[in-house]
Amino acid sequence: MQKPVSISTTRRKKFTIPVDKFLPFLIPIIVVLLWQVSSSLGWLSSSVLPSPIAVFQDGVKLTLSGELPKNLSISLYRATVGLLIGGGIGFLLGFINGMSNTSRLLFDSSIQMFRNIPHLALIPLIILWLGINESAKISLVAIGTMFPVYINTFHGIRSVDPDLIEMGKSYDLTKKQLFFKIIFPAALPQILVGIRYALGVMWTTLIVAETISASSGIGYMANNAEDFVDMETVVLCIVVYAVLGKISDLIAKSFESLLLEWQNTGRSNA
Amino acid sequence: MNNTMISIKNINKTYNNLTALHDVNLDINQGEFIALVGMSGGGKSTLLRLIAGLEQPTAGSVTIDQSDTKTLMRVMFQEDRLLPWMSVLDNLSFGSKDKNTKAHAQELLELVELGDYADHYPTQLSGGQKQRVALARALMSHPKILLLDEPLGALDALTRRKMQDLILDICQKQNLTTILVTHDVEEAARMADRIIVMKDSTNSYEEDCPKNRNAGQIGIVADRVLGEILNEKPLEVKTA
Ligand SMILES: Nc1ncnc2c1ncn2[C@@H]1O[C@H](COP(=O)(O)OP(=O)(O)OP(=O)(O)O)[C@@H](O)[C@H]1O
Numbered sequence: 001m002q003k004p005v006s007i008s009t010t011r012r013k014k015f016t017i018p019v020d021k022f023l024p025f026l027i028p029i030i031v032v033l034l035w036q037v038s039s040s041l042g043w044l045s046s047s048v049l050p051s052p053i054a055v056f057q058d059g060v061k062l063t064l065s066g067e068l069p070k071n072l073s074i075s076l077y078r079a080t081v082g083l084l085i086g087g088g089i090g091f092l093l094g095f096i097n098g099m100s101n102t103s104r105l106l107f108d109s110s111i112q113m114f115r116n117i118p119h120l121a122l123i124p125l126i127i128l129w130l131g132i133n134e135s136a137k138i139s140l141v142a143i144g145t146m147f148p149v150y151i152n153t154f155h156g157i158r159s160v161d162p163d164l165i166e167m168g169k170s171y172d173l174t175k176k177q178l179f180f181k182i183i184f185p186a187a188l189p190q191i192l193v194g195i196r197y198a199l200g201v202m203w204t205t206l207i208v209a210e211t212i213s214a215s216s217g218i219g220y221m222a223n224n225a226e227d228f229v230d231m232e233t234v235v236l237c238i239v240v241y242a243v244l245g246k247i248s249d250l251i252a253k254s255f256e257s258l259l260l261e262w263q264n265t266g267r268s269n270a
Numbered sequence: 271m272n273n274t275m276i277s278i279k280n281i282n283k284t285y286n287n288l289t290a291l292h293d294v295n296l297d298i299n300q301g302e303f304i305a306l307v308g309m310s311g312g313g314k315s316t317l318l319r320l321i322a323g324l325e326q327p328t329a330g331s332v333t334i335d336q337s338d339t340k341t342l343m344r345v346m347f348q349e350d351r352l353l354p355w356m357s358v359l360d361n362l363s364f365g366s367k368d369k370n371t372k373a374h375a376q377e378l379l380e381l382v383e384l385g386d387y388a389d390h391y392p393t394q395l396s397g398g399q400k401q402r403v404a405l406a407r408a409l410m411s412h413p414k415i416l417l418l419d420e421p422l423g424a425l426d427a428l429t430r431r432k433m434q435d436l437i438l439d440i441c442q443k444q445n446l447t448t449i450l451v452t453h454d455v456e457e458a459a460r461m462a463d464r465i466i467v468m469k470d471s472t473n474s475y476e477e478d479c480p481k482n483r484n485a486g487q488i489g490i491v492a493d494r495v496l497g498e499i500l501n502e503k504p505l506e507v508k509t510a
């Protein structure tokens with residue numbers, strides 16, 4: 001049934017794929033070019049914004065000196081550990097509250113109340129408790145990422161089609177099978193939305209935490225450069241954050257298309 | 271050998287203040303094909319769900335003959351209820367790695383003429399194909415009783431006819447005890463050994479269908495059952 005593909009479709013596909021791949025990069029490339037041209041022509045003073053080439057050279061210098069890799073890896077470490085802890089707790093709570101009514105009644109409204117506190121407002125408190133060491137930054141990331149994962153896991157599980165669950169039960173699936181064959185896959189798209197959202201929160205939290213109190217990390221690098229009016233490094237740090245954000249989004253997306261392969265098989269999305 | 275497979279005794283079912291079923295008594299024999307017909311809201315689905323054990327009666331009992339081991343019962347729902355994240359084959363085997371299970375699933379797919387579709391996802395199938403997969407899934411693990419709640423309701427007339435023949439054929443060959451809920455009296459008259467009319471929350475009327483019936487007989491039975499559902503008594507009765 002999928003064999004007879006008309007010639008026009010194949011032709012259009014061949015033609016559209018490179019354009020589809022290229023189009024998203026068009027605007028960034030134009031912006032960087034305009035930026036460089038403005039700097040070269042002296043329209044843009046280097047004290048306002050250094051040229052892309054200057055930023056790039058600064059990046060090379062800091063990479064060779066080992067400063068950038070060191071700070072980058074410590075930031076990545078904080079982000080990953082914080083996300084794993086926060087996401088893990090969020091998933092677990094979402095799972096328990098999604099599956100059990102008692103647990104939901106007991107915990108959900110308290111969690112929702114806690115969620116409404118902007119987690120960045122906890123920075124002073126956390127610094128007072130934990131000082132400025134690693135655990136402070138990691139806890140902040142964990143708290144920030146916990147809620148999006150929690151809410152989406154919870155709603156994902158609660159909104160699984162009850163007809164499918166009834167079918168599973170009447171077809172003698174065990175509790176474990178019911179979860180792994182029906183509930184989890186059905187909730188997965190929503191859980192992944194939560195994780196993607198959490199990735200964004202993860203970086204924002206980390207930037208703020210590292211800017212306010214840290215002696216290493218990309219946020220610290222930016223803050224330190226600011227003290228020395230080192231424009232190139234400040235801009236470099238911003239670019240690094242943008243790239244990190246984009247990479248984590250791409251990772252999340254490829255996870256999605258890998259895990260949700262079945263969603264792309266619909267006849268309508270061909 | 272008319273041994274009773276399903277015995278329904280004084281079943282009552284109420285939802286809050288609403289009586290869905292009132293004093294239903296019904297015996298269904300082994301190998302019998304029953305059609306439950308009636309107006310919408312007449313309690314057909316409720317009765318089927320009670321038999322399937324998906325709901326509990328407010329009063330009364332459903333007894334399933336368990337003489338040879340556990341009599342397996344399978345429901346085929348009005349919607350296909352296939353799992354969109356599993357291939358067609360996995361929808362039958364629920365992803366079981368067991369070789370025999372997979373082979374059995376493939377066999378059943380051949381039976382419903384979807385042998386080439388094992389690796390497809392449900393979204394890639396037509397409505398009729400999905401219902402055939404659902405039928406094949408219901409036949410996994412060799413059930414003795416098949417409960418069908420308007421499984422063909424969403425299909426076009428031609429596909430519907432083909433599915434009717436397929437279901438009939440399978441039920442006869444595997445000697446299944448079958449209950450088919452339908453609002454289509456024609457379908458009931460074509461397929462069933464016995465038609466039960468659900469009206470006013472109970473089984474108010476039943477009609478045995480002739481064996482090897484022809485189109486004319488089907489029409490007569492369908493007309494009579496329809497008249498019974500709609501309360502249109504024949505003229506002679508009124509003047510009498
Ligand atoms: N879960 C429920 N909660 C409350 N009322 C219900 C429930 N299920 C069924 N009912 C009521 O019970 C009555 C019988 O419903 P049922 O679904 O058995 O009818 P039906 O004969 O299958 O109708 P249809 O042909 O429309 O499917 C209806 O009045 C319905 O509103």
Ligand SMILES: [Mg+2]
Pocket residue numbers: 314315316
């Ligand atoms: Mg119904």
